[in-house]
Amino acid sequence: MFLSKTCAYAVRSLLLVGQHRLEEENGKIGLRTISERLEIPTHFLGKILQTLTKHGLLSSAKGVSGGFYMTDEQLRNPLMTVVKLIDGSDVFEKCGIGLATCSEQRPCPVHYAFKPLREKMLKTFESETIESMVKSLNSGDTFLVV
Amino acid sequence: MFLSKTCAYAVRSLLLVGQHRLEEENGKIGLRTISERLEIPTHFLGKILQTLTKHGLLSSAKGVSGGFYMTDEQLRNPLMTVVKLIDGSDVFEKCGIGLATCSEQRPCPVHYAFKPLREKMLKTFESETIESMVKSLNSGDTFLVV
């Protein structure tokens, strides 16, 4: 995968919460439910969702009838935002074979081959949003759970 | 990076050995020299080169005037062979968000967005060979060391 396990968990969770929102207005969904539906270790997922919430990609409410939910604005976040938050920007910026000196002026042997790949990746990650993916889920074109 | 640190070390080493071969016919290069020129921890690199040698991507000779070298055939290996050996094929095959059930018939929400990315990656990794990259090094178009 391009993404770490943690990041994949984050994306899947945002998709599930996003999907839940479009189903029932203002409906919140709890940590346990998410972890069970997505088969992700509960407590580990807790931390990930904490991170997402702390950085504004997800909303949460404590206490009775609390849980996680997303605003319209949050639904419009591109995949990029999640990846940069969880995995960082190394995959988009760092030299493909780890050379500190690699640059446009002094490219490494994989530089030019990797460049279009990176650009395509960047474009994809910026154009795909939680919302666009949730729509493909709701239209039955794609699937998140069994 | 798409590649693990270990894999990047492997690629850089193959490039250096390949370059060395084109410079002086049948010239071998020692582990210590490689690790110093590429600034890679010596003993760690030793294991990586062992793996490459054991799987036929690199040749070695023990004893006095021994070292690592590459045959013409080895020079023609594509990047793909190295990546598959060291990192495995997950990046080319596994679902982008880690769904075991994801397939062409039952795609996940990132499936179609990632597909062209993967295909481009595959093509790139298969067409770039050690030899083609060594040539770009020798022509001064790209750089491996400071």
Place this chain on the structure above:
DNA sequence: CCAATAAAAGACAAGAAGGTCTTTTATTCA
């Protein structure tokens, strides 16, 4: 207003990746 609920937070443990050090094996050439 308090008991139940659910997220936040923190400590800790397992596993994988990356890195170090020492010993063994094979080779050469003086």
Place this chain on the structure above:
DNA sequence: TGAATAAAAGACCTTCTTGTCTTTTATTGG
């Protein structure tokens, strides 16, 4: 032929990612 050389091999350590468990804090509805 044996001393020097260099890769192979193995034991071990460190760091990072992933995963588990417990305690704390905030909220709400009866």
